[in-house]
Amino acid sequence: MSPKRIPMAAVDRSWLRMDTPSNPMMISTVLVFDKPIAINRLRHLLNERFLRFQRFRQRVVDEGNKVYWQDDPLFDIDNHLHRIALPGKAGKAELQALTSDLNSTSLDLRHPLWQIHYIDNYDGGCALLIRIHHCIADGISLVRVLLSLTDKTPEPHKQTTFPSRPRQQSKSSTISKFLHRVLDTTEAATHQARLFIQSVREEPNYPLKLISTASDVAADLLKLGLSPFEPKTCLKSPLSGRKQVAWAEPLDLAEVKACAKALGGTINDALLCAATGALHRHFKASKEVIPDCGIRVAVPFNLRPLNQPIETLGNQFGLVLACLPVEIEDPVMCFRQVQENMTRLKQSYQAQVTYSLLDLFGRGPDILERRALDLLSNKASAVLTNVPGPKEPVYLAGSKLIQPMFWVPQSGNIGIGMSIFSYAGTVQFGITVDKAIHADPNAVMGYFRESFEAMSHAALAGRHENIKRQAS
Incomplete structure (x- = not known):
C-alpha cells in the first residue's frame, strides 16, 4: 500500500x-x-x-x-x-x-x-x-x-503541549478572509457566503464596509500592477546562481530602542533606515549613480494569527513593496521618509493582495506564475525580512545559542536578500548577494553598522538639543 x-x-x-x-x-x-x-x-x-x-x-x-x-x-x-x-x-x-x-x-x-x-x-x-x-x-x-528544539536552561525540561485557544475572528479578518478566498473551491465559497450572512445579521452596515474595503483592495492591486520597474542600478543584473553571504557583528537592541525613541519611531523604522543608509554608502563607494526616487524592497508581512498552533506550518504572509530613500544622505531625514513610507504601507491592503495572488497562481498553470513572478520581481531590487526572536538566551542540547543568522530566498531576478533578526538583547543583520551583482557583502555589513551609528548619533544629539532648548 x-x-x-x-x-x-x-x-x-x-x-x-x-x-x-x-x-x-x-x-x-x-x-x-x-x-x-x-x-x-x-x-x-x-x-x-x-x-x-x-x-x-x-x-x-x-x-x-x-x-x-x-x-x-x-x-x-x-x-x-x-x-x-x-x-x-x-x-x-x-x-x-x-x-x-x-x-x-x-x-x-x-x-x-x-x-x-x-x-x-x-x-x-x-x-x-x-x-x-x-x-x-x-x-x-x-x-x-x-x-521548539531549544530550552530556557542548559538542562532540558519536559515540554508541555498547551491546547491552542479558540480563534476569535474580528470583522476586519472576516473581510480579509472573504476577499482573498473568493476564488477558492465551491465549498469554501459557500462557507464565505455563510460568514457574510452572519456578519450582516450581527452588523447592519457590514455590506457598506465590505464595499469600501473591496474598493481599497482593488486600488492597491491596481497600484501594484502599475508601479514602475526598478531603476537600472548595480543591484539589478542577470544572476549567476552563486550566492555570497555575510553577517554583521550584532547591534545592542537597547541602543536601537533608544535611537528609535529619540526619533519618535519604531525599532523597525530605525533598522530599515540603517539598511537604507548601508545601500546609500554602497552606491557612493561603487561610484554608482544613486536613483533619485529610491529603490524598492519586497518586505514579508505576517498574516498568521499569533495564537495559531505551532503545528500549523505552511506560508501565511503577504509581500509589500517598501521604498527605501537611498538618495537621502541625512540620517534623520532618511528616518522620517522611511517612517512615512512604512506607515502608508501598514494602512494598505498590499500584503493581502499579494497573498491572494500567490494563492491564485498556485492554482493556475505554471507559465502564468512565471510571467507574474517576472513582472513583480522587476519592481524590487532586494528582499528584506525582519523576524523577532526570543528575548532571553536559549539552549540546544545543553549548549547556549550565542549568535543566530538567517537568510531569506529571493525570487525571479532579485539577487539580494537582507535579514534582520532580534535575539537576547541583540539585533543580527545578514545579507546574501548573487556573485553577478557587484556588491561586497562584508562591506555592506560594515556600512550597516556605520549607518546605524550615524543615525543614533544624530538622534541623540537632536534629543540633547531639545532638552537644552526646553531648559532655557
Missing part, C-alpha cells in the same frame, strides 16, 4: 514553483553555540522534537497539475544530518564560504526538503547550518519550529 498523499496548499505550491537554479527557494539559518553538541544527543533531539512535525518526514510528489505531500517510505535522518569540519583557520570567513556554497545548491526533491550540517569546532563551540525549503513554511513559522 502506497503512503497517504496530502494535497499541497496553493500558496505553498507557488513557493515550490518559484525554485530556480539561480534562486533556490530555501530559508537558511546558521546557529552558533558556545560549546560542542554531542552528535548522538543532537540526533535524539531531532527525532524527539523536530520530526514530530510530520512535514519533515514527507517528500514532494509533483504530478504537474497536482502536487502532494507524501510520507517518505525510505526516510533516514542520516540523509539530512551531516557532520563536517571547516578547512583552514575554521573561522568566520570559512563559515561564510561554506554557507555561501550550500545556499547556492538546491535541495534534493527525492527526499524531504531540509538539511542540517553540524559544524565541528567552530569558535570554541560548534555551529548548525540549517536549510529548509520555503514551501514547507514561512520564516515566522520556522523560527517557532527551531525554538
Whole structure:
C-alpha cells in the first residue's frame, strides 16, 4: 500500500514553483553555540522534537497539475544530518564560504526538503547550518519550529503541549478572509457566503464596509500592477546562481530602542533606515549613480494569527513593496521618509493582495506564475525580512545559542536578500548577494553598522538639543 498523499496548499505550491537554479527557494539559518553538541544527543533531539512535525518526514510528489505531500517510505535522518569540519583557520570567513556554497545548491526533491550540517569546532563551540525549503513554511513559522528544539536552561525540561485557544475572528479578518478566498473551491465559497450572512445579521452596515474595503483592495492591486520597474542600478543584473553571504557583528537592541525613541519611531523604522543608509554608502563607494526616487524592497508581512498552533506550518504572509530613500544622505531625514513610507504601507491592503495572488497562481498553470513572478520581481531590487526572536538566551542540547543568522530566498531576478533578526538583547543583520551583482557583502555589513551609528548619533544629539532648548 502506497503512503497517504496530502494535497499541497496553493500558496505553498507557488513557493515550490518559484525554485530556480539561480534562486533556490530555501530559508537558511546558521546557529552558533558556545560549546560542542554531542552528535548522538543532537540526533535524539531531532527525532524527539523536530520530526514530530510530520512535514519533515514527507517528500514532494509533483504530478504537474497536482502536487502532494507524501510520507517518505525510505526516510533516514542520516540523509539530512551531516557532520563536517571547516578547512583552514575554521573561522568566520570559512563559515561564510561554506554557507555561501550550500545556499547556492538546491535541495534534493527525492527526499524531504531540509538539511542540517553540524559544524565541528567552530569558535570554541560548534555551529548548525540549517536549510529548509520555503514551501514547507514561512520564516515566522520556522523560527517557532527551531525554538521548539531549544530550552530556557542548559538542562532540558519536559515540554508541555498547551491546547491552542479558540480563534476569535474580528470583522476586519472576516473581510480579509472573504476577499482573498473568493476564488477558492465551491465549498469554501459557500462557507464565505455563510460568514457574510452572519456578519450582516450581527452588523447592519457590514455590506457598506465590505464595499469600501473591496474598493481599497482593488486600488492597491491596481497600484501594484502599475508601479514602475526598478531603476537600472548595480543591484539589478542577470544572476549567476552563486550566492555570497555575510553577517554583521550584532547591534545592542537597547541602543536601537533608544535611537528609535529619540526619533519618535519604531525599532523597525530605525533598522530599515540603517539598511537604507548601508545601500546609500554602497552606491557612493561603487561610484554608482544613486536613483533619485529610491529603490524598492519586497518586505514579508505576517498574516498568521499569533495564537495559531505551532503545528500549523505552511506560508501565511503577504509581500509589500517598501521604498527605501537611498538618495537621502541625512540620517534623520532618511528616518522620517522611511517612517512615512512604512506607515502608508501598514494602512494598505498590499500584503493581502499579494497573498491572494500567490494563492491564485498556485492554482493556475505554471507559465502564468512565471510571467507574474517576472513582472513583480522587476519592481524590487532586494528582499528584506525582519523576524523577532526570543528575548532571553536559549539552549540546544545543553549548549547556549550565542549568535543566530538567517537568510531569506529571493525570487525571479532579485539577487539580494537582507535579514534582520532580534535575539537576547541583540539585533543580527545578514545579507546574501548573487556573485553577478557587484556588491561586497562584508562591506555592506560594515556600512550597516556605520549607518546605524550615524543615525543614533544624530538622534541623540537632536534629543540633547531639545532638552537644552526646553531648559532655557
